[in-house]
Amino acid sequence: MQTRTVVDRAAVEVEGVSKHFRLRHTHSLKEALVWTVQGRARTDDFTALHPLDLAIEAGESLALLGRNGSGKSTLLKLLAGVMAPDSGQVRVRGRLAGLLEVGAGFHPDLTGRENVFLNAAILGLSRAQVEERFDDIAAFADIGRFLDTQVRFYSSGMFLRLAFAVAVHTEPDVFLVDEILAVGDEAFRAKCLDRIERLAGEGRTLVVVSHDLPLVERLCSRGVLLDRGRLVADGPVRTAVERLRAAG
Numbered sequence: 701m702q703t704r705t706v707v708d709r710a711a712v713e714v715e716g717v718s719k720h721f722r723l724r725h726t727h728s729l730k731e732a733l734v735w736t737v738q739g740r741a742r743t744d745d746f747t748a749l750h751p752l753d754l755a756i757e758a759g760e761s762l763a764l765l766g767r768n769g770s771g772k773s774t775l776l777k778l779l780a781g782v783m784a785p786d787s788g789q790v791r792v793r794g795r796l797a798g799l800l801e802v803g804a805g806f807h808p809d810l811t812g813r814e815n816v817f818l819n820a821a822i823l824g825l826s827r828a829q830v831e832e833r834f835d836d837i838a839a840f841a842d843i844g845r846f847l848d849t850q851v852r853f854y855s856s857g858m859f860l861r862l863a864f865a866v867a868v869h870t871e872p873d874v875f876l877v878d879e880i881l882a883v884g885d886e887a888f889r890a891k892c893l894d895r896i897e898r899l900a901g902e903g904r905t906l907v908v909v910s911h912d913l914p915l916v917e918r919l920c921s922r923g924v925l926l927d928r929g930r931l932v933a934d935g936p937v938r939t940a941v942e943r944l945r946a947a948g
């Protein structure tokens with residue numbers, strides 16, 4: 701009989717990952733000079749994430765929870781590979797897609813249509829695959845003739861519509877979603893949530909960052925709670941949500 705450890709099956713593995721930021725206290729040469737003369741440090745190191753380990757199994761739906769500034773988005777960016785950790789490593793198996801920031805991966809001078817091809821290529825689709833799925837992407841985004849407008853003129857909701865439509869049509873193995881659904885209108889949000897539930901139902905791995913606790917309880921089965929950059933709880937989502945609520 702073949703035995704596999706949890707780590708063998710993990711879709712996402714995070715090992716000893718940490719992230720520091722350098723905070724600059726001065727923003728002009730003059731200010732820098734004054735602070736130096738006063739003997740004050742012009743920069744300060746801030747640890748957004750202390751070394752942490754996390755294994756997410758294929759097909760799991762996990763919520764990253766925590767108060768403002770606890771490190772959720774930083775961890776999500778490290779998983780997405782848009783930011784490099786200062787220590788440790790992140791391994792993701794399969795195709796990764798997600799919505800981290802409105803407009804990320806879009807070129808402002810290109811039209812929506814052109815950006816669909818650009819964005820889908822970044823997410824690993826061939827031109828032929830995008831052509832085949834283009835009508836479905838456009839129908840999902842439902843932004844009408846704005847599809848042929850430069851995206852610099854898009855509202856944040858229109859960006860979200862197109863970005864989400866592309867991301868779900870890449871058939872990702874691992875799907876990352878930040879608070880971002882907040883800018884969509886109610887009907888689109890409902891459509892996105894249905895689609896996210898469908899992705900989860902297909903056995904894809906979900907990692908969701910949200911302060912909308914009823915929503916994460918609906919979408920996720922596992923909750924990971926961060927507090928000031930440290931992983932403080934990991935278990936059933938309801939337990940993590942209760943702990944977060946209790947912490948006020």
Ligand SMILES: Nc1ncnc2c1ncn2[C@@H]1O[C@H](COP(=O)(O)OP(=O)(O)OP(=O)(O)O)[C@@H](O)[C@H]1O
Binds near residue numbers: 767768769772773
């Ligand atoms: N590029 C950066 N430079 C400096 N500090 C940063 C940077 N990005 C994040 N931080 C800091 O790291 C900490 C964690 O930020 P992060 O965005 O991960 O928190 P979060 O849990 O997602 O918060 P929120 O719920 O408010 O979105 C915060 O104190 C934030 O100010």
